[in-house]
Amino acid sequence: MGEQKKCLLDQIENPGDLRKLSLEDLILLSGELRQFIVDIVSNNSGHLGASLGVVELTVALHYIYNTPYDQIIWDVGHQAYGHKILTGRKNVFHTNRKYKGISGFPKMSESEYDSFGVGHSSTSISAALGIAVASQLKGEKNRNVVAVIGDGSLTGGLAFEGLNNAGSSKANLLVVLNDNNMAIDPNVGALNEYLIDITTSKTYNKVKTDIWNILGKMGPTQRAVQKLESALKSALLRHSNLFESLNFRYFGPVDGHDVVHLAKVLGDLKNIPGPKLLHVLTTKGKGLKYAEEDQTTFHAPGLFNKDTGEIIKITSDTPQPPRYQDVFGQTIVELGETNPKIVAITPAMISGSSLRPFFEKYPERSFDVGIAEQHAVTFSAGLAAQGMVPFCCIYSSFMQRSFDQVIHDTALQKLQVVFCLDRAGLVGDDGATHHGAFDMAYMRCIPNMIISAPMNEEELRNLMFTSQAENYGPFVIRYPRGSGVMTEWHKPFKLLPIGKGRMLRDGSDLAIITIGTVGNFAEEACRILSNEMIEAAHVDMRFLKPLDTELLHDIFKRFKTIITVEDGTINGGLGSTVLEFMCENGYHAHVKRLGIPDRFVDHGSQAQLYRECGYDTQGIVDAVKSLIKSKAYSSII
Numbered sequence: 328m329g330e331q332k333k334c335l336l337d338q339i340e341n342p343g344d345l346r347k348l349s350l351e352d353l354i355l356l357s358g359e360l361r362q363f364i365v366d367i368v369s370n371n372s373g374h375l376g377a378s379l380g381v382v383e384l385t386v387a388l389h390y391i392y393n394t395p396y397d398q399i400i401w402d403v404g405h406q407a408y409g410h411k412i413l414t415g416r417k418n419v420f421h422t423n424r425k426y427k428g429i430s431g432f433p434k435m436s437e438s439e440y441d442s443f444g445v446g447h448s449s450t451s452i453s454a455a456l457g458i459a460v461a462s463q464l465k466g467e468k469n470r471n472v473v474a475v476i477g478d479g480s481l482t483g484g485l486a487f488e489g490l491n492n493a494g495s496s497k498a499n500l501l502v503v504l505n506d507n508n509m510a511i512d513p514n515v516g517a518l519n520e521y522l523i524d525i526t527t528s529k530t531y532n533k534v535k536t537d538i539w540n541i542l543g544k545m546g547p548t549q550r551a552v553q554k555l556e557s558a559l560k561s562a563l564l565r566h567s568n569l570f571e572s573l574n575f576r577y578f579g580p581v582d583g584h585d586v587v588h589l590a591k592v593l594g595d596l597k598n599i600p601g602p603k604l605l606h607v608l609t610t611k612g613k614g615l616k617y618a619e620e621d622q623t624t625f626h627a628p629g630l631f632n633k634d635t636g637e638i639i640k641i642t643s644d645t646p647q648p649p650r651y652q653d654v655f656g657q658t659i660v661e662l663g664e665t666n667p668k669i670v671a672i673t674p675a676m677i678s679g680s681s682l683r684p685f686f687e688k689y690p691e692r693s694f695d696v697g698i699a700e701q702h703a704v705t706f707s708a709g710l711a712a713q714g715m716v717p718f719c720c721i722y723s724s725f726m727q728r729s730f731d732q733v734i735h736d737t738a739l740q741k742l743q744v745v746f747c748l749d750r751a752g753l754v755g756d757d758g759a760t761h762h763g764a765f766d767m768a769y770m771r772c773i774p775n776m777i778i779s780a781p782m783n784e785e786e787l788r789n790l791m792f793t794s795q796a797e798n799y800g801p802f803v804i805r806y807p808r809g810s811g812v813m814t815e816w817h818k819p820f821k822l823l824p825i826g827k828g829r830m831l832r833d834g835s836d837l838a839i840i841t842i843g844t845v846g847n848f849a850e851e852a853c854r855i856l857s858n859e860m861i862e863a864a865h866v867d868m869r870f871l872k873p874l875d876t877e878l879l880h881d882i883f884k885r886f887k888t889i890i891t892v893e894d895g896t897i898n899g900g901l902g903s904t905v906l907e908f909m910c911e912n913g914y915h916a917h918v919k920r921l922g923i924p925d926r927f928v929d930h931g932s933q934a935q936l937y938r939e940c941g942y943d944t945q946g947i948v949d950a951v952k953s954l955i956k957s958k959a960y961s962s963i964i
């Protein structure tokens with residue numbers, strides 16, 4: 328990117344200022360906006376490539392549409408940094424994804440320009456249709472509604488449910504398909520092939536030229552619309568179009584980096600009623616050579632040197648524990664060697680789940696199914712029905728999409744699917760949409776499920792080993808984002824007894840019951856408390872289901888003060904399970920539950936959020952001390 332004199336962006340407080348610019352100014356502004364994003368994201372981390380790819384589109388949309396009255400609905404929202412900067416958040420953009428700062432995704436409570444909150448993919452068309460229909464019902468005839476969806480997000484079934492519904496409506500809706508041929512990794516599937524075909528097809532390029540010639544000559548009059556339709560119809564005789572067959576008027580493909588042309592096209596489309604789709608071709612990472620060349624890395628690169636593209640890593644002289652996802656990624660390769668039935672399924676998260684080594688070593692046993700979590704689960708269930716052992720790897724929060732597929736297609740038939748839930752618990756800077764808060768609560772109520780959470784890397788390996796050693800039916804292994812605690816983690820596999828926890832430390836004053844990696848906070852808390860002559864026992868449950876009732880009987884017989892700690896919602900999770908056990912078995916104890924409270928937790932670092940929610944080491948120590956001081960403790964002990 329060449330050096331540009333910065334001036335236009337500084338003048339833009341909101342899209343109203345943008346609309347005062349000339350068409351030609353939009354080119355300069357786009358360059359400045361792109362540079363601004365690079366400057367901040369290289370220093371702050373966050374999503375990069377997607378926002379760089381839609382700079383011109385963002386500028387053109389806000390230039391043409393009367394936002395916030397007109398509504399722009401971004402899909403996923405990781406590409407909306409330019410939108411945020413142009414809609415009054417330029418001066419706070421350096422707080423993006425930081426604790427108490429602005430969110431990395433559009434959020435209705437943050438700005439009137441964020442028409443619909445998002446973070447998970449494939450929602451934009453349905454939401455936009457709802458908004459458009461509501462506008463019709465309210466008699467707001469001149470309101471425009473635009474959904475911007477990537478080719479990756481279009482692979483999600485929900486997007487097609489939206490298209491199907493919108494196509495049969497008369498809603499005044501524009502879907503902008505931002506086609507960069509990428510999800511986080513290269514986009515996959517037949518739809519992707521279709522989009523490549525339509526993009527490179529001579530017929531379509533001819534149609535595109537015909538249409539824009541007509542629009543250019545006639546302007547936005549009814550006559551132009553009619554001519555356009557007849558041009559399209561004759562084009563369709565030559566080449567069927569998926570979107571046209573769903574009753575959308577299809578336009579494009581157009582160059583998504585020609586901001587002047589984009590603005591003209593959007594201006595013309597504004598006057599065409601009904602559901603329309605504009606196919607826009609963009610390059611992910613546009614404008615930064617290294618980001619264009621390595622689009623997967625620069626999807627969300629962390630800190631990087633903006634001049635060289637070098638990723639800045641915090642280095643240390645001493646060996647550091649690995650990330651849980653990498654332990655998972657290496658372990659599934661090892662298991663795949665001895666068990667040829669193991670297959671890996673991911674909904675578009677090969678890199679994010681560290682599955683690349685497995686995909687490279689066993690391509691025939693590896694399936695990237697697109698951003699399609701529901702399908703991923705039922706597809707896995709089908710594989711399991713024929714005796715394969717699917718490791719269905721889905722981030723905890725995205726697994727929420729597949730609730731019925733887990734119940735109806737998997738658990739009801741007691742099929743052996745290993746659900747590997749990465750990013751379980753508070754994930755940090757992605758915030759409320761991405762926290763893996765609910766999986767223990769929503770999995771626990773399903774019969775036949777085994778639900779486990781390792782406390783460290785060695786446990787993760789052993790749980791993975793155990794899950795495939797025998798057919799136990801559906802088997803959840805949840806593990807968090809980030810690094811583990813062990814540097815010596817690569818040990819021979821051990822079979823773990825299903826539904827059995829372990830007493831890690833005995834004590835006399837109270838018991839702390841944990842599940843998963845928060846057990847490490849508890850261990851540390853026990854050490855601190857012991858120095859202050861408070862002896863806490865610590866139990867790591869390992870399994871939320873089946874429950875180790877023998878261990879719990881022992882705990883409730885011996886302790887009258889119990890703290891449960893979990894990296895999940897306290898409603899319906901481990902704490903609730905322990906309370907149910909206590910009531911059902913007639914025990915009487917003071918139980919304090921620590922975990923994610925009954926509210927949506929925003930973004931920040933994981934450490935900041937654990938602190939806020941009060942279940943880090945300090946939170947456990949504080950909870951123990953306040954319990955011991957409380958009347959309940961002395962009356963009950």
Ligand SMILES: Cc1ncc(C[n+]2csc(CCOP(=O)(O)OP(=O)(O)O)c2C)c(N)n1
Pocket residue numbers: 376377380403405406446447448476477478479480481507509510511611674675676698700725728
């Ligand atoms: C339901 C869901 N699954 C997975 C993700 C993780 N994810 C974030 S962005 C992304 C790729 C989106 O691709 P596309 O829509 O083409 O946008 P691009 O990044 O290419 O601009 C994925 C898989 C998500 N946000 N939501």
